Amino acid sequence: METTTVNPGQYAPADYKSEQSVRWCPGCGDHAILNVLHKAMAALGVPPEKTAVISGIGCSSRLPYYMNTYGMHTIHGRAAAIATGVKTARPDLTVWQISGDGDGLAIGGNHFIHAVRRNIDLNILLFNNKIYGLTKGQYSPTSDRGAVTKSSPYGTTEDPFIPAELVFGARGNFFARSIDIALDTTKEVMVAAARHKGASVVEVLQNCVIFNNGSHSMLSDKDRRDEHTIHLHQGEKMLFGKEMNKGLVQDGFGLRAVTIGEDGWTLDDVLVHDATTPSNFLHQQLAMMDGNELPLAIGIIRDVDALSYDEAVERQVEEVKTKKGFSNLRDMIIKTCETWESK
Amino acid sequence: MLPGTNVKTLDRVVVRFSGDSGDGMQLAGNIFSNVSAGEGSQISTFPDYPAEIRAPQGSLSGVSGFQVNVGKGVHTPGDEADVLVAMNPAALKTNLKYLKPGGIIICDVDTFRPADLKKAEYKTDDPVKELGIDENRILLVPMTTLLKHTLEDSGMDPKSILKCKNMLALGLICWLFDRPVESVLRKLEKKFAKKPAVYEANKKVIQAGWDYGHNTHSSMSTYRIETEDVKPGTYTDVNGNTATAWGLIMASEKSGRPLFLGSYPITPATDILHELAKRKDLGMKACQMEDEIAGVCSAIGASYAGHLAVTSTSGPGLALKSEGIGLAVMAELPLVVIDVQRGGPSTGLPTKTEQTDLMQALYGRNGESPLCVLAAASPTDCFTMAFEAARIAIEHMTPVILLTDAFIANGSSAWRIPEAEDYPEIHPHFVDANRLEAGWKPFDRDENQVRYWAIPGTPGAMHRVGGLEKDIRTSAISTDGKNHEKMVQIRREKVARIANDIPELKVAGKQDAKTILVGWGGTYGHLYTAAEELNAEGCEVALAHFRYINPLPKNALEVLRGYDRIIVAELNTGQFADYLQMQLPGKTVERINKVEGQPFMVREITDGVKRLLAGQQGTIKE
Numbered sequence: 001m002e003t004t005t006v007n008p009g010q011y012a013p014a015d016y017k018s019e020q021s022v023r024w025c026p027g028c029g030d031h032a033i034l035n036v037l038h039k040a041m042a043a044l045g046v047p048p049e050k051t052a053v054i055s056g057i058g059c060s061s062r063l064p065y066y067m068n069t070y071g072m073h074t075i076h077g078r079a080a081a082i083a084t085g086v087k088t089a090r091p092d093l094t095v096w097q098i099s100g101d102g103d104g105l106a107i108g109g110n111h112f113i114h115a116v117r118r119n120i121d122l123n124i125l126l127f128n129n130k131i132y133g134l135t136k137g138q139y140s141p142t143s144d145r146g147a148v149t150k151s152s153p154y155g156t157t158e159d160p161f162i163p164a165e166l167v168f169g170a171r172g173n174f175f176a177r178s179i180d181i182a183l184d185t186t187k188e189v190m191v192a193a194a195r196h197k198g199a200s201v202v203e204v205l206q207n208c209v210i211f212n213n214g215s216h217s218m219l220s221d222k223d224r225r226d227e228h229t230i231h232l233h234q235g236e237k238m239l240f241g242k243e244m245n246k247g248l249v250q251d252g253f254g255l256r257a258v259t260i261g262e263d264g265w266t267l268d269d270v271l272v273h274d275a276t277t278p279s280n281f282l283h284q285q286l287a288m289m290d291g292n293e294l295p296l297a298i299g300i301i302r303d304v305d306a307l308s309y310d311e312a313v314e315r316q317v318e319e320v321k322t323k324k325g326f327s328n329l330r331d332m333i334i335k336t337c338e339t340w341e342s343k
Numbered sequence: 344m345l346p347g348t349n350v351k352t353l354d355r356v357v358v359r360f361s362g363d364s365g366d367g368m369q370l371a372g373n374i375f376s377n378v379s380a381g382e383g384s385q386i387s388t389f390p391d392y393p394a395e396i397r398a399p400q401g402s403l404s405g406v407s408g409f410q411v412n413v414g415k416g417v418h419t420p421g422d423e424a425d426v427l428v429a430m431n432p433a434a435l436k437t438n439l440k441y442l443k444p445g446g447i448i449i450c451d452v453d454t455f456r457p458a459d460l461k462k463a464e465y466k467t468d469d470p471v472k473e474l475g476i477d478e479n480r481i482l483l484v485p486m487t488t489l490l491k492h493t494l495e496d497s498g499m500d501p502k503s504i505l506k507c508k509n510m511l512a513l514g515l516i517c518w519l520f521d522r523p524v525e526s527v528l529r530k531l532e533k534k535f536a537k538k539p540a541v542y543e544a545n546k547k548v549i550q551a552g553w554d555y556g557h558n559t560h561s562s563m564s565t566y567r568i569e570t571e572d573v574k575p576g577t578y579t580d581v582n583g584n585t586a587t588a589w590g591l592i593m594a595s596e597k598s599g600r601p602l603f604l605g606s607y608p609i610t611p612a613t614d615i616l617h618e619l620a621k622r623k624d625l626g627m628k629a630c631q632m633e634d635e636i637a638g639v640c641s642a643i644g645a646s647y648a649g650h651l652a653v654t655s656t657s658g659p660g661l662a663l664k665s666e667g668i669g670l671a672v673m674a675e676l677p678l679v680v681i682d683v684q685r686g687g688p689s690t691g692l693p694t695k696t697e698q699t700d701l702m703q704a705l706y707g708r709n710g711e712s713p714l715c716v717l718a719a720a721s722p723t724d725c726f727t728m729a730f731e732a733a734r735i736a737i738e739h740m741t742p743v744i745l746l747t748d749a750f751i752a753n754g755s756s757a758w759r760i761p762e763a764e765d766y767p768e769i770h771p772h773f774v775d776a777n778r779l780e781a782g783w784k785p786f787d788r789d790e791n792q793v794r795y796w797a798i799p800g801t802p803g804a805m806h807r808v809g810g811l812e813k814d815i816r817t818s819a820i821s822t823d824g825k826n827h828e829k830m831v832q833i834r835r836e837k838v839a840r841i842a843n844d845i846p847e848l849k850v851a852g853k854q855d856a857k858t859i860l861v862g863w864g865g866t867y868g869h870l871y872t873a874a875e876e877l878n879a880e881g882c883e884v885a886l887a888h889f890r891y892i893n894p895l896p897k898n899a900l901e902v903l904r905g906y907d908r909i910i911v912a913e914l915n916t917g918q919f920a921d922y923l924q925m926q927l928p929g930k931t932v933e934r935i936n937k938v939e940g941q942p943f944m945v946r947e948i949t950d951g952v953k954r955l956l957a958g959q960q961g962t963i964k965e
Contacts, residue, residue: 018807020819047802048805049799049801049802049803049804049805050800052648052799054644057810064807064809065807065820067807068805069805070647070799070805070806070807071805071806071807071808072647072674072807072808072809073808073809073810073811074640074643074670074809075640075666075667075669075810078636078637078667081605081632081633081636081637081640081641082640082643082644082647083644084630084632084637084640084644085603085605085640085641085642085643085644085645085646085647085648085652086644086645086647086648087644088603088628088630088641088644088645089601089603089628089644089645089648089650089652090648090650090800092800093648093800110633110634110637111633111636111637114632114633313628313630316623317623317626317627317628320623320624321623321624321626323624324624326625328596328625329589329592329593329596330760330762330763332622332624332625333579333589333760334577334760337580337581338377338530338533338580339578339579339760340377340380340381340577340578341575341576341577342383342573342575342576342577342578342759343575
């Protein structure tokens with residue numbers, strides 16, 4: 001199997017950037033995510049020719065055109081399936097999948113959960129703007145109940161998916177979250193996702209300025225975000241708030257946000273984050289926090305080692321090849337089938 | 344007792360083994376055909392499975408059949424059987440219609456018990472009389488009793504003993520057709536290498552079957568089957584699905600491109616997935632994906648990544664893959680799509696054969712979406728055409744749909760295992776360093792309009808492909824109307840020029856006849872035999888059989904225009920006839936059609952031709 005030499009520092013962000021002019025709407029959150037992706041790739045140091053970026057259809061799925069890597073802009077919903085083929089065929093490549101909430105969770109929902117279950121080593125960037133942008137403003141599977149859109153003029157009558165919940169339901173081993181404006185966090189989670197072996201899902205909450213402007217404003221506005229989000233760090237206390245004086249504590253089977261020094265809560269009561277613990281119980285609790293009662297979690301929520309599908313396939317192929325030792329097709333047929341000679 | 348006392352010589356003989364699904368009829372039939380092949384016979388086999396996995400024992404719906412044709416000039420499993428082996432009254436009832444007039448029946452009389460007869464829906468207690476069978480033509484063998492006596496000291500339990508009944512029938516058939524018991528035993532010894540006790544039991548039973556024939560019916564005629572000289576080499580028996588998988592592996596060896604299969608289980612194509620999954624031992628990667636769409640899409644991903652990429656399916660699955668195949672057309676990636684046709688539309692007749700996906704393969708995509716369509720003619724031809732599909736896909740950077748069908752996929756015949764030099768090298772259309780330096784664009788083309796393949800990992804060739812239209816010069820995405828029309832024409836021309844790279848159409852039969860009989864794909868054996876019989880009767884016909892459907896061989900239309908009458912026989916309502924008619928203005932393409940989920944019978948074709956030549960309809964339905 002071919003391997004790739006990684007050399008952080010060898011490449012600059014510009015080395016991953018194509019000459020195509022970027023055509024997203026001015027103010028779209030995708031611009032920020034794209035720029036961070038170039039930086040994350042440079043930080044990783046995987047050569048551009050060893051990188052493949054596969055997308056489906058939607059605004060965010062235009063992204064491969066803006067990359068100076070190998071890439072495919074494919075068909076609606078199928079990015080995960082196509083990326084699975086790329087990675088299974090060529091484990092030496094670093095494969096990124098770009099999908100929006102419609103592409104990844106509606107038309108491509110089946111491929112999404114199976115890519116996660118199979119644990120194929122893809123870095124899946126899920127751009128979640130809770131709306132269909134390219135088709136001009138219909139509700140998506142992550143739109144809140146009651147969302148008023150062009151296809152739900154009186155509000156939707158259905159509940160949304162929470163992407164993390166799908167990932168855990170599909171037994172995912174890596175889930176991280178960021179917000180388009182949180183550039184450092186986005187870079188941090190992208191790099192971690194790429195370094196994780198197996199399916200890594202990064203949800204980036206992204207603002208659609210045209211059809212769903214401000215959908216994440218509680219989480220992204222400067223004066224509100226510190227109270228409504230918590231940045232999780234491995235091995236550190238789960239603290240948040242402008243003064244970093246709030247923390248998460250265990251409360252029965254759930255979590256509770258408390259202020260240190262109030263009602264007898266001390267720093268010792270605050271939970272320490274462990275993304276690497278195999279049980280996903282607490283990870284799920286953290287991922288389900290939505291910014292209202294409890295702050296929305298950003299950063300790496302779960303990052304657990306497990307054998308990836310592509311590596312397992314590769315190992316199995318090598319094992320049975322060695323065990324059987326056939327030199328070619330004819331050799332295999334002659335050694336395993338009933339044959340007879342005709343003269 | 345059957346009449347006759349001597350040994351009769353036959354060119355070929357058709358034996359149909361029938362019984363419950365669990366009676367081991369396929370194994371008995373397989374061994375008989377392989378032993379015959381070892382004796383120098385040509386062979387052709389066809390299993391006829393019930394739709395149910397395990398229908399109730401002894402019921403009419405649970406009967407499974409396995410027909411073999413062995414001898415000289417064998418091109419089909421035979422219209423009707425010379426000998427019918429029926430292991431129970433249900434098998435007798437459902438299979439009698441496949442017996443030739445004057446053919447003989449071997450039946451287990453021990454199964455004529457009231458309960459068995461009731462399950463098989465007989466009205467009387469005498470099935471022979473009730474079905475109007477001539478008593479002189481049926482050999483009623485107490486198989487179960489013989490079996491129990493033979494194995495009474497074996498220490499086996501009654502259930503295990505009953506499992507050996509197929510070998511008793513096989514022993515009897517071997518006696519009837521003078522097949523050496525030793526060859527059968529050698530095959531069984533290999534099969535049961537890890538179960539010596541089972542081998543010993545089966546050995547006894549086969550001998551008992553042979554002895555029974557010899558001792559009880561020594562006055563009955565036995566047969567000697569003619570042999571035919573075949574090309575020297577090492578042979579094996581192969582069915583169409585396995586041959587398809589092997590042809591792809593050969594193409595992988597000849598192209599240096601590793602093989603990737605993305606697939607999803609579907610009858611009757613699943614055995615291709617099974618075989619390639621086993622062939623991880625040759626380095627193949629066969630992945631069972633979450634659905635048909637993921638099957639084709641993972642293959643497209645693997646193709647972009649530089650593999651010989653394949654997806655295998657049957658009609659309903661091909662429908663699901665349409666959008667993905669369109670992407671491969673647009674991105675101009677090599678992709679092999681295998682469609683093992685079955686009865687449709689919708690779920691249709693999953694275990695039965697048809698040729699009804701031709702139009703779907705040719706046109707079943709949105710937009711102007713040309714691709715190459717091939718069809719395999721026989722079980723062993725699946726190897727050649729799978730190889731061809733891969734060769735064309737890789738050398739012409741296009742998706743190729745290979746049509747096989749349930750009949751050739753499950754049917755088998757003897758096949759000479761090819762030597763490496765029997766097949767040509769396949770040259771992937773890679774972009775080279777010179778071209779890269781000269782400022783290569785992803786949709787630059789050679790003189791045949793074929794673009795170059797740049798594989799991830801190649802420095803300096805990073806590029807993006809996708810489903811959107813590209814600019815003819817820059818390869819960047821483009822919505823320009825004039826540009827689009829040019830690209831539509833280029834993609835069409837690229838596929839049309841494959842005609843320069845495939846064999847010309849060869850006419851068989853009586854080439855200077857006024858009438859040409861035309862077929863395509865899996866009906867070859869039946870059409871060939873029909874043409875032979877017609878010509879032998881003085882009803883002169885030429886024969887053109889198509890394996891390259893789009894593009895057609897360069898000379899095809901000119902050849903067809905040279906005949907007064909063009910008669911297309913196919914297992915649909917006229918899809919290939921319509922396709923040819925469209926391209927043959929001024930000519931009338933006549934038709935013989937059948938859509939019963941079963942292969943043609945040779946006489947349906949010969950009768951059809953005669954009727955058409957007499958000015959009547961080609962197809963008559965009751």
